[in-house]
Amino acid sequence: MKAAIYIRVSTDEQANEGFSIDAQKRRLLAYADSQDWEVTEVYIDDGWSAKDLKRPEMQRMIGDVKQKLFDVVLVYKLDRMTRSSNDCDHLLKMFEAHSVKFQSCTESFETRTATGRLFIRLVADIAQWERENTAERVRFGMEQMVMEGRRPGGPVPFGYDKSGKLVEEEAAQIRLLRRFYMEGDGIKAIAIKLNGMGKYRRGFKWSAFPVWYILDNPYYAGKLRYGTKKSNGKYASRKKEGVVDLIVQESDNEKLFTWEEYEEHKAEMHRRSFDGYSKSREYWFSGVLICGKCGSKMSGRYHQNKRKDGSYNKITSYICANRQTGKGCTMPMFRQELVEKLLMEWIEGKLTIDHNVIREISVTAEEDPNESLRDDLNKELQKVRERRKKWQRMYADDLISQDELREHNADEKANEDIIMAELEKMPEMSSESLTAPSDIIYDLPELWPLMEDKDKHDLILDIFKEIKLYTPVDKAHGKKGKFIPASIESVVFN
Ligand SMILES: [Zn+2]
Structure with missing residues (x-):
């Protein structure tokens, strides 16, 4: 050379x-x-x-x-x-x-x-x-x-082996899943159907999220997508900010869907999602909201205000059961949109940077998403250690001086420290920790605007047992476009 x-x-x-x-x-x-x-x-x-x-x-x-x-x-x-x-x-x-x-x-x-x-x-x-x-x-x-057209580490998507070839048994499940969807089933219903047929994904039961992931992931149609979140690690609200820094690149895996098929079911997903944050009358949070002032359940209530032009503005709210029955709780009503906003903010606040990295590359969550990156780092570490030995040999052969050896050793030590630090920041994950509800919620802000109303309620019930709301305010005076100051006091997962 x-x-x-x-x-x-x-x-x-x-x-x-x-x-x-x-x-x-x-x-x-x-x-x-x-x-x-x-x-x-x-x-x-x-x-x-x-x-x-x-x-x-x-x-x-x-x-x-x-x-x-x-x-x-x-x-x-x-x-x-x-x-x-x-x-x-x-x-x-x-x-x-x-x-x-x-x-x-x-x-x-x-x-x-x-x-x-x-x-x-x-x-x-x-x-x-x-x-x-x-x-x-x-x-x-x-x-x-x-x-460069390569999947950035992370778990192998369901349906594929590590080399990007289809695993026929898994691929058949995915085709079935898509067929159900195109026949009109919701994502939760599809999960239930598949489980009912005894079809599992790598030993795990289906739930709504993986179904949604699979339909949404262009990898199945031969494209890699990366970066649906902002550079600060937070989720971009698709409606407000669009998808930021999105990279879509041809990948070389075997295709399960044609691009036309992918676009077809994406269009169906879009059609069903009803224009981002929905204005539907469904009670997304019924059954889980708790009044932070008295501890009672909060139940959904629906009312309408007459607009100046004579049309009606329909509002879905939640009211403390204790207050509703006149027992003296001062908790004001919470508009559904306020609860939605508080929940998304609460989740985003909980997101840690590491978790973001992991979630961004996760497609389905059975495998350790850092596995391949950690492998790479371990290989680098091995190289550093081998080179250290080589310097020793060169010094022994009088090719470098003692000072030079010392410098090399210091440099290699610095390299080693960098790699070790990277490795430490990438703890091994058990499959349990990735499939636990507390992990699933990290995807919620991204999935939420794209889901049907019924799925929204199902997912909330799937994930949460209790969401406790609090506000220091006693009486809420409805102001247009303004929410009362409020927060999520605590959350209990299922
Ligand atoms: Zn109350």
Whole structure:
């Protein structure tokens, strides 16, 4: 392999012995030697910062990459090449386009594998936005994977094996599920039907959510979708904000539905969902609401106000049973839309960043969504540890000095720490924890506007045993477009 080495020192670093051009060069040559690479080009930017790519030797190197004068570019550290995540991305893409590899001799990444490319982008991000949270870095990597047409880790969707091939027995269930839906069944009814037929999904009983997921997921029609939530990890309200940063990419799995079929049942879902947050008269929350002032149940009530133009404004509310019977509770009536808003806000408030990452990549929830990412990180860890041994050997062979060995060890230790930290943030999940109602609720804000009224009530009963409401207000004066100040005091799950 022909290798080019790129060396950079900033004006500040010129005086620093450890980063001197000579020190970098020695190590790069030793590294190339250890890999059996022939060094054919040397680029040295002496006294230049890495804030952008406007450096004479960098520009010359870019020109030579485009002519593919060598197979690999070797640097001492990623930050020698760039300190900007955008530039890093740009360079990697350019390298890739010209089949030139990139290798850092002190850091645990390379661009020969997708995992390596994922990792390097993570590291570039860490360098630029150290203060930003893990979720965003992971998300960044995941998005990259989606762009490359690969499923970003996560559980294998029901119906498929790991290689993206259909599992016929599961696929048959999904076709049946869709047939029921198109024949007019609701998602809850479909779950009950399938369970009644003794058909389970990988040993789990069907419930409304997986049915909905499967119908909604374009993966079954050969497309990957990622990022239905905002960058701050919160759910975008489809009605208000649309779907933010949505990536849809062709994937290479076997198709279960044609795209036309997918669009057909999506259109049916849309038709049934009745224009986002519904104005229907159904009582979505009956049976679960508790008055936070006296502890009584709150029951649904329906009334209408006459508008100026003579038409009626129909309002669904919930009233404390104790107050209704005149026993002195001061709890005002809660409009259904207020309860809905409070519940969605409460759920969003409960969302943790890690959980978001997990949920975003979950399609069905039987398997550990972090499994493949954790595998990748473990592999990287293994590489770091092997490289440590290699430095020891190089030192033993007099290829590097003791100081250099010490530096390498420090660098590898830093790499190891980064990987360990990432791993720690990705605890293993048991299937139980993912299928528990408390986990299912995280999807509710996204599913909610798309569901039929009847399904809404069913789902609330599925998930919650009690939702306790509270407001300091005693009398509610209905004001147009204004809700009374209120909150969800507590929740009991089923
Ligand atoms: Zn009450």
